[in-house]
């Protein structure tokens with residue numbers, strides 16, 4: 001089995017690489033509520049995979065989780081995408097990656113994708129929803145149903161004039177990556193929860209954004225939960241009250257993170273965040289006021305500069 005793939009119950013999980021490396025933020029800017037002591041005490045495993053010890057810049061990964069369940073291909077989050085204009089998120093502006101080749105290496109062509117889940121509608125979770133065809137953004141996955149929570153769709157829809165914490169960081173995102181799939185009739189805007197199949201369920205997990213969601217996998221005796229940006233960096237296992245600077249509702253984000261991590265610890269579920277580099281996912285157990293890692297998933301780590309290790 002390839003090192004980017006595991007099987008839980010009847011579901012195969014494949015990690016599809018788009019980007020890994022520095023994201024232009026220090027621990028203090030990315031996680032303003034985290035304690036410098038935590039970074040120090042856990043430096044033996046946080047460095048260099050999750051923070052560069054020399055530059056003090058946080059490392060992160062952009063990846064899609066490809067699930068094969070009941071004969072269907074399901075993508076969880078679609079990364080940043082190519083050629084997108086992101087004037088207020090320069091790290092993600094005008095990327096040109098071979099993400100679709102990586103997906104093809106996993107055996108999936110765009111037309112083979114049955115379901116796309118956007119855990120929320122931030123810039124780095126919806127990018128490959130569309131690609132540039134001439135001068136027009138068109139759906140990348142023409143046969144897919146795109147599952148988007150109605151709460152996030154309404155929050156990020158520019159017609160509703162919400163003022164997100166992210167400021168203009170999400171500029172153009174709805175217009176080039178969400179509206180085109182909606183206008184093509186490919187979206188299903190769900191509320192509260194949505195059952196994908198007998199192994200997979202989507203639930204609202206608000207806080208990071210109003211419509212952030214998690215996907216729970218329960219198959220046989222195996223459990224996993226895909227938490228999106230509820231956890232950005234494993235420092236948040238140790239300090240679950242430390243939000244990222246991108247959490248729209250800080251109190252709700254803390255409560256939701258604790259609730260989901262407690263559930264995962266109690267049931268031995270694999271926690272699969274959107275952006276962990278290293279081995280990508282972990283099982284956690286309670287310790288003190290937080291959690292510690294019981295074991296990492298067996299995904300092969302990306303190399304620090306990265307392209308080669310996908």
Ligand SMILES: [Zn+2]
Nearest residue numbers: 122124229274
């Ligand atoms: Zn993200």
